[in-house]
Structure formats: C-alpha cells, structure tokens
Amino acid sequence: MSGALAAVVRRDILLALRRRSDVATTLFFFVIVASLFPLGVGPEPAMLRTLAPGVLWVAALLACMLSLTRLFAADYADGTLEQMVLAPQSLTLLVLGKVFAHWLVAGLPVVLLAPVLGLQYAMPNEALLVLALSLLLGTPALSLVGAIGAALTLGVRGSGLLVALLVLPLYVPVLIFGAGAVAASQSGLSAEAYLSLLGACSLLALALAPWATAVALRIAVE
Amino acid sequence: MLGINWFKYSSPPMFYPLAGRMIPWFYTLAAMFAVAGLYISFAVAPTDFQQGEAYRIIFVHVPAAWMSMFIYLVMAAWAGFGLALNARLSAMMAQALAPTGALFTLLALITGSLWGKPMWGAWWVWDARLTSELILLFLYIGFIALQAAIDDPRRADRAGALLALVGAVNVPIIYFSVRWWNTLHQGASISMTSAPKMAVTMLTGMLLMALAFWMYSIAVALVRVRCIILERERRSDWVKELPEVRR
Numbered sequence: 001m002s003g004a005l006a007a008v009v010r011r012d013i014l015l016a017l018r019r020r021s022d023v024a025t026t027l028f029f030f031v032i033v034a035s036l037f038p039l040g041v042g043p044e045p046a047m048l049r050t051l052a053p054g055v056l057w058v059a060a061l062l063a064c065m066l067s068l069t070r071l072f073a074a075d076y077a078d079g080t081l082e083q084m085v086l087a088p089q090s091l092t093l094l095v096l097g098k099v100f101a102h103w104l105v106a107g108l109p110v111v112l113l114a115p116v117l118g119l120q121y122a123m124p125n126e127a128l129l130v131l132a133l134s135l136l137l138g139t140p141a142l143s144l145v146g147a148i149g150a151a152l153t154l155g156v157r158g159s160g161l162l163v164a165l166l167v168l169p170l171y172v173p174v175l176i177f178g179a180g181a182v183a184a185s186q187s188g189l190s191a192e193a194y195l196s197l198l199g200a201c202s203l204l205a206l207a208l209a210p211w212a213t214a215v216a217l218r219i220a221v222e
Numbered sequence: 223m224l225g226i227n228w229f230k231y232s233s234p235p236m237f238y239p240l241a242g243r244m245i246p247w248f249y250t251l252a253a254m255f256a257v258a259g260l261y262i263s264f265a266v267a268p269t270d271f272q273q274g275e276a277y278r279i280i281f282v283h284v285p286a287a288w289m290s291m292f293i294y295l296v297m298a299a300w301a302g303f304g305l306a307l308n309a310r311l312s313a314m315m316a317q318a319l320a321p322t323g324a325l326f327t328l329l330a331l332i333t334g335s336l337w338g339k340p341m342w343g344a345w346w347v348w349d350a351r352l353t354s355e356l357i358l359l360f361l362y363i364g365f366i367a368l369q370a371a372i373d374d375p376r377r378a379d380r381a382g383a384l385l386a387l388v389g390a391v392n393v394p395i396i397y398f399s400v401r402w403w404n405t406l407h408q409g410a411s412i413s414m415t416s417a418p419k420m421a422v423t424m425l426t427g428m429l430l431m432a433l434a435f436w437m438y439s440i441a442v443a444l445v446r447v448r449c450i451i452l453e454r455e456r457r458s459d460w461v462k463e464l465p466e467v468r469r
Contacts, residue, residue, distance in 0.1 A: 152381045156371045169360040170392050173399035219380040
C-alpha cells in the first residue's frame with residue numbers, strides 16, 4: 001500500500017519538475033499580489049504592518065487555489081485518472097499521494113517565501129516566524145479541501161473560477177485562524193490557540209478530505 | 223404504516239400529482255400563519271424600550287435567518303439521500319430547495335442591514351452572525367453554480383450532493399471561527415440585542431412568522447420540483463400525456 005503512495009508522490013513530483021514553469025507561476029502570483037497591496041494602500045510602514053497578516057494570508061490562499069486546477073486536469077485528460085479509479089489500491093490513498101505532492105510543490109514554496117515578503121511589510125521577526133508556522137500548519141488544509149473542489153469541477157467549463165466559488169467559503173476558518181495567529185503575535189499576544197486550531201483544521205481535513213475527493217473523482221469519471 | 227407503500231412516491235410520475243395536490247394547502251397555511259404573525263408583530267408586540275418601533279423588522283429578519291439555515295440542512299439531507307440511495311427525485315428536491323434557501327439568506331442579510339442602519343448607524347457591520355450568513359449565501363450560490371455548470375444532470379446531482387454535504391459539515395466550523403474572530407476583533411461596542419428574556423409576545427410573533435416562512439418554503443419548493451420534473455423527464459410518455467403539456 002505504501003508502495004502505491006510513494007509511487008504516486010514520486011510521479012507527481014517528477015511531472016511537476018518537468019513543468020517547472022507551472023510551479024514558478026504560482027509562486028510569482030503570490031509575490032505579485034503581495035506587492036500590489038502596498039501600491040494600492042500606500043507605503044506607510046505602520047499601516048502595512050497592520051495589514052500584513054491578512055494580506056499575506058489572502059495572497060497565499062489565492063495562489064494555492066489557482067494551482068488547484070493542475071491537480072487532476074492532466075491526468076483526467078490523458079486517462080490516467082480513470083486507471084487510478086479502477087486500480088485495486090484505495091483511491092483515497094492515491095488521492096492523498098497526489099495532494100501531498102501538490103502541497104510539496106505549491107504549498108511549501110509559499111511557506112518558505114512568505115517571511116521574505118513579510119519583510120516588505122515591516123513585520124517584526126517573531127511575527128515572521130509565526131507567519132511561516134501558520135502557513136505551514138494551514139496550507140495542508142488548503143490543499144486538501146481544495147482537492148475536493150478540483151475533483152468536483154473536473155472537465156467542467158469555466159472550472160477555474162467555479163473552483164474559487166466553491167472552495168473559498170470553506171477556506172474561511174483557515175484564513176481566520178491563520179491571519180489571527182500572525183496578528184496576535186504582532187500585538188504581543190500568544191498565537192498558541194490559533195496555531196492549535198490551524199493544526200486541528202489540517203488534521204480534520206487530512207482525515208476527511210481525501211475520502212471526499214475520492215468520491216468526487218468517482219462521480220466525475222464515471 | 224397504514225398498509226401504503228410510501229416509497230412509490232419516490233418515482234417522479236407518482237410524486238408529480240401528489241405535489242400538485244399539496245401545494246394549495248401549504249400556501250393556505252403559509253398565508254394564515256403570516257397573517258397571525260404580522261398581526262402580532264405590528265399590533266400586539268409592545269414598543270421596545272431601547273429601540274422604539276424600528277425593532278419590528280426582527281419579525282422578518284430572525285425567521286428568515288432561521289429558515290436559511292434550516293433549508294440548507296434539509297437540502298443537504300435530500301442531497302445525501304439522493305447520493306446514498308441513487309434516487310433522482312431526492313436530488314431534484316435538493317435542487318428545488320436551493321434558490322429558496324439562497325433568497326431567504328439574502329432576505330436575512332438585507333433586513334439585517336435595514337435594522338443595522340438605525341441601530342448601529344451602519345449599513346453593514348462585520349458582526350459574527352451577518353458574516354456567517356454571508357458565507358452561507360456563498361455556499362448556496364456555489365451549489366447552484368456547480369449544478370448549472372455541469373451538463374449531465376445525474377453527474378450534476380451527485381457533484382452538488384457532495385458539495386452540499388461538505389458544506390453542511392463545514393457550517394458549524396465556519397460559524398464558530400467567525401464568532402471567535404468577531405469577539406476578538408470587536409472594536410466599538412456593537413452588541414447584538416442579547417435579550418434572552420424576550421417578551422413572550424415577541425417570541426410568539428417570531429415563531430408564527432417562522433412557521434409562515436416554513437410553509438411557504440415547502441409550497442414553493444414543491445412548485446419548483448414539479449418544474450424540474452417536467453424539464454428532466456420531458457421525453458417520457460407520462461409527461462407527454464399531461465394536460466398542461468399537451469396543449
């Protein structure tokens with residue numbers, strides 16, 4: 001069983017590395033959105049520092065969401081997804097492998113890049129650390145829940161925007177807790193409660209989302 | 223129960239005439255409850271000591287909010303039945319309930335704004351309940367949009383059902399996270415009327431209006447499900463022979 005999981009993860013990472021531009025585009029989108037906000041609201045450091053948690057989290061959320069369509073589309077188009085659905089291995093496990101690979105190439109770079117962007121927003125150092133930690137705990141939930149949306153809209157016209165409409169309301173708790181953690185640490189309060197709840201969201205998503213995604217894939221493929 | 227095989231009504235040609243017979247009854251009940259509720263809300267309920275007469279909009283706002291949440295759960299339940307039992311009619315019922323639920327959510331948001339302006343001086347406040355209602359509206363719209371975007375009706379049914387169930391699981395999480403966000407970020411003292419000891423007349427008025435909205439929702443959902451049945455079953459013989467189709 002773990003052989004199938006490892007194989008799926010390895011395959012997806014290999015495919016992502018062959019199309020490095022896809023990965024890079026997501027990352028650059030994150031950077032550009034985070035750079036647009038100061039241009040819109042003005043360069044005053046105090047205001048930017050207040051806005052930073054929300055803006056960086058929303059930018060990370062949007063970047064993650066944009067990369068979701070890539071998750072199943074290529075496999076659906078060439079028939080690999082059908083083979084995965086028919087495979088004797090549990091589809092839930094194969095989905096978990098794909099989502100993990102997706103998180104490694106879409107979520108993890110965002111986690112690593114966010115503190116650098118936080119410097120543009122004049123954030124203090126502990127806030128940068130909490131930002132990275134909150135994204136580390138929150139982006140798995142974003143990938144997992146987003147996978148459900150991606151699976152539901154496979155092959156549907158206008159699926160890019162439709163995924164956004166379906167998935168953003170479900171992202172709201174993660175956004176609230178993530179941005180709240182960073183904001184709390186910036187005001188000197190403890191971010192522990194927020195980070196714990198973020199971890200809980202991710203664990204709940206880990207437990208339930210792959211199964212829901214597998215059901216959605218069966219609906220889409222048959 | 224009573225020796226009737228109730229499951230026969232899960233077939234569209236059996237359910238269509240039954241729904242047609244039930245609709246006038248539910249409209250009548252809705253009208254009766256609405257008259258009683260509006261009478262109590264305008265004539266019987268006392269003037270509020272803090273808010274004057276403007277508070278009376280809660281007799282529409284609170285029942286609409288209750289219905290918006292209740293209809294979401296009922297919609298998710300029907301969608302779940304359709305998914306689990308592979309029943310077309312259950313999925314059609316979920317599809318029929320969605321627009322009514324969305325409209326009640328919109329009504330709750332708009333009446334909330336109309337209440338908020340005299341109370342708090344602002345058309346919109348990021349109060350926990352209003353924000354959760356807004357997200358509920360997005361969940362409804364997502365459900366409607368997903369079903370509209372998928373061409374194959376059975377696939378649309380199943381995909382929508384999964385979305386409704388995932389949303390139903392998420393609604394408590396969203397509500398509590400928004401409530402926490404709101405209590406921690408509360409700026410000016412915006413306190414919703416806590417009044418758990420509401421005057422009995424006010425509570426009765428709200429309950430009657432809630433019943434009115436409930437009967438209305440059932441009636442409207444039955445009308446809509448009949449339309450959906452006609453659309454989806456239009457190629458079958460029994461539809462072609464209906465008097466309303468033949469003319």
